[in-house]
Amino acid sequence: MRVAVLGAGAIGAYVGAALHRAGAEVHLVARGPHLAALRARGVRVLSPRGDFTEHPHATDDPSLIGEVDYVFLGLKAHAYASAGPLLAPLLGEDTAVIAAQNGIPWWYFHGLTGHPLENRRIEAVDPGGAVSAVLETRRAIGCVVYCSTEIESPGVIRHLEGTRFSIGEPAGGVTERCTELSRAMVAGGLKCPVEPNLRDDIWIKLMGNVAFNPLSALTRATMAEICAHDDTRRLVATMMAETVAIARAAGSNPEMSIERRIDGARRVGHHKTSMLQDLEAGKTLEIDAIIGAVVEIADLTRVPAPALRHVHAAVDLLDRTSRSTTR
Incomplete structure (x- = not known):
């Protein structure tokens, strides 16, 4: 081979x-x-x-x-x-x-x-x-x-x-x-x-990435810190629920509860997500695959996803402004 x-x-x-x-x-x-x-x-x-x-x-x-x-x-x-x-x-x-x-x-x-x-x-x-x-x-x-x-x-x-x-x-x-x-x-x-059926696996992992990656970049917080803060934990749960609804509308069925997914992230501890690491290194953020495509699939399947849309808009602007200041 x-x-x-x-x-x-x-x-x-x-x-x-x-x-x-x-x-x-x-x-x-x-x-x-x-x-x-x-x-x-x-x-x-x-x-x-x-x-x-x-x-x-x-x-x-x-x-x-x-x-x-x-x-x-x-x-x-x-x-x-x-x-x-x-x-x-x-x-x-x-x-x-x-x-x-x-x-x-x-x-x-x-x-x-x-x-x-x-x-x-x-x-x-x-x-x-x-x-x-x-x-x-x-x-x-x-x-x-x-x-x-x-x-x-x-x-x-x-x-x-x-x-x-x-x-x-x-x-x-x-x-x-x-x-x-x-x-x-x-x-x-x-x-x-x-x-x-790998698509179910894709959505299970994405439940975490779609929330923790952009929120960590926006807040500079670790996964444990996001989970420990009541309001951001609720926002994570909302984003995950919207993601599961989009997955099901697109024909997949990620079989993992939101609380279990959040708990798994909390146990990872004070870990910086890949998006936060890229932000700190002055690199382009991996926004399109992690959250932009999810919002696009929400449009295609007509699933309301207000939390995802708002966070996507904010992190996209962060990426544009952070890159313009490092040129």
């Missing part, structure tokens, strides 16, 4: 190291000091499950890799449309692309045979078809990440918690390409269930 990890950051390098440990031929695509460290010392994983080091090939030039069986995308969703030149050398006729992104994927309505919104493009995550032109939906394997990692220093990945990467076909069912990938991930020490 040949695997390329495009965007070998915290999650990508961790998955690449695990697959390499399982015996796959792994190629990491990275840049800067991180790439230099990967070349010199390999991927060093520090984990409560046991530390380990692997030495997969690392480069900043995908043309040196060639066609692979799987591409694991470790990029932020808003970077997909511009990833074409990096992705093209890696793609053979049957290459599958696994996008380990937060939120609603560009392929969301692809393969929903008989659904009123079958093959409908979601502009928030595929504006004008720019993403699907680069990432053909036939190549997509969905992935929901239940894993927290960070780059402690160049080449060093701190694994904090979770090892589950749920995968599934946009059209549903269980295919050989998903089964083969799952076996390799499990052999590398990860959990990788193949879900016949």
